[in-house]
Amino acid sequence: MSKMERELVSSLKDHETAFLLATVKAIMKQSLPPIEIGSVSLPETHEGDVIEIPRWIAEVMAQMGFAEIQEESFDIELFKALSRERIQASSQISTLKSDFYHRMKRHTDLMKSLAERDESLRKDYEKFSASAYDLIALRTSKLLYLVGSSPLSPDLEKKLTPEEKELFNSIRSIIENWKRTILEGE
Structure with a gap:
C-alpha cells in the first residue's frame, strides 16, 4: 500500500471514529439500571425515556433490543x-x-x-x-x-x-x- 493510500485509509478511519463517538437520541424500550461502559456512565433509564448517548453504544443497545435509535x-x-x-x-x-x-x-x-x-x-x-x-x-x-x-x-x-x-x-x-x-x- 502506498503512502497516499495509507493516509487515505487513516483519514477515513478517523472520520468513522468521530461518527461513532457522536451522540444520537435513543428511545429506551425497557427500563435499565445504571450502566458503566468503558469511560461512559449511563444513568438509570425507564421505558420510553429519550437519552443522548454515543452512537456506538446506541447501536449495541438497539441490537440487544434495549433501545431504538431516533433517525x-x-x-x-x-x-x-x-x-x-x-x-x-x-x-x-x-x-x-x-x-x-x-x-x-x-x-x-x-x-x-x-x-x-x-x-x-x-x-x-x-x-x-x-x-x-x-x-x-x-x-x-x-x-x-x-x-x-x-x-x-x-x-x-x-x-x-x-x-x-x-x-x-x-x-x-x-x-x-x-x-x-x-x-x-x-
Whole structure:
C-alpha cells in the first residue's frame, strides 16, 4: 500500500471514529439500571425515556433490543440521494451530509445481518445494496469529471463528504504529478 493510500485509509478511519463517538437520541424500550461502559456512565433509564448517548453504544443497545435509535429511515435517505444525483447533470453533484457514507455502511451491515437471519429480508437488502452501489458509481464518475475540470471550490467542497474530499484531493494530486512527469520529464 502506498503512502497516499495509507493516509487515505487513516483519514477515513478517523472520520468513522468521530461518527461513532457522536451522540444520537435513543428511545429506551425497557427500563435499565445504571450502566458503566468503558469511560461512559449511563444513568438509570425507564421505558420510553429519550437519552443522548454515543452512537456506538446506541447501536449495541438497539441490537440487544434495549433501545431504538431516533433517525429518519436510512433507506429513504439513500433513495432520495440517488434520485437527486440522477437528476443532476454530469457536471453537477448534489449535497450529502458529512456522515452519509458512515451511516450507509452501518445500515448495509445491519441489513445484511438481518437478511442472513431472515430470508424474507434478502430482497430488501439486495435492493438497498444495489442502490448504494449506484449512488457511489454516479458520484465517483462526477468526481472524476470535476477533478479534471475545476479546482475544489468552496461551493463544491460544501457538497462533498469528507471521504469524497479526500478522494478528490488524492486524484487531483495523482493527475498533477502525472502531468508534471509527462510535460517536464521528472
